[in-house]
Structures are given as structure tokens and as C-alpha cells.
Amino acid sequence: MIKLTWxxxxxxxxxxxxxxxAQGADVLEARVGAVVDASGMKASVIQAWREDFLAPVVESLRTEGASALAQGRTWSKASGPFLACASPVS
Incomplete structure (x- = not known):
């Protein structure tokens, strides 16, 4: 079991x-993406935000995060104004 916060x-x-x-990464991407999409920013800014901030964090969770969590360690990643953390839960 893992707990993911952002x-x-x-x-x-x-x-x-x-x-x-993987499911956590999908949830993270969907929920943060929905907030960004509803932010009122221009479409080009939303796309840039997704590429520059959201995508690197989600990809890191899928790779480095998955590895760390499999070893019982925590993971965190920040990108601009966005921070995500995951930890094993007993």
C-alpha cells in the first residue's frame, strides 16, 4: 500500500x-491535469504547464518512485510550483 500526496x-x-x-501516477496526472485545465489559463499555457511541470513528476513517479517504493523507501519530486511525495503505508 502506498500513500501519494501532492x-x-x-x-x-x-x-x-x-x-x-501506475494507478497512482494515473490518478495524479488526471487530478492535477483537471485542476490545470480548469484554471482559466490559455490553452498554450496549459499545454506548457503539463509538459514542463506535470509530465516530469508523473514520469519520475512511474520510474524512480516505483523503484523506491518497491524497496520500502519514500519518493518525492518537485517541478516548479508542483510537489508530489509517495511513501509506503503499513
Missing amino acids: ALVADRMDEWTGDDV
């Missing part, structure tokens, strides 16, 4: 708990 600086925090890192 924050968008000066905006909101959220969390997800589950068994599968």
Missing part, C-alpha cells in the same frame, strides 16, 4: 492511497 503551491493539496504505483 501540492500545487498556493492553490491546493490532495492525496490518494492504493496498492499500485
Whole structure:
């Protein structure tokens, strides 16, 4: 079991708990993506935000995060105004 938490600086925090890192990455991408999509920013800015901030964190969770969690360690990654952390839960 893992607990995944994330924050968008000066905006909101959220969390997800589950068994599968890939599912957690999908949830992270969907929930943060929905917030960004609803932000009122121009479409080009939303796309840039997704590419520059969201994608690197999600990819890191899928790779380095999955490895760390499989070894019972925590993982975290920040990109611009976005931070995500995952930890094993007993």
C-alpha cells in the first residue's frame, strides 16, 4: 500500500492511497491535469504547464518512485510550483 500526496503551491493539496504505483501516477496526472485545465489559463499555457511541470513528476513517479517504493523507501519530486511525495503505508 502506498500513500501519494501532492501540492500545487498556493492553490491546493490532495492525496490518494492504493496498492499500485501506475494507478497512482494515473490518478495524479488526471487530478492535477483537471485542476490545470480548469484554471482559466490559455490553452498554450496549459499545454506548457503539463509538459514542463506535470509530465516530469508523473514520469519520475512511474520510474524512480516505483523503484523506491518497491524497496520500502519514500519518493518525492518537485517541478516548479508542483510537489508530489509517495511513501509506503503499513
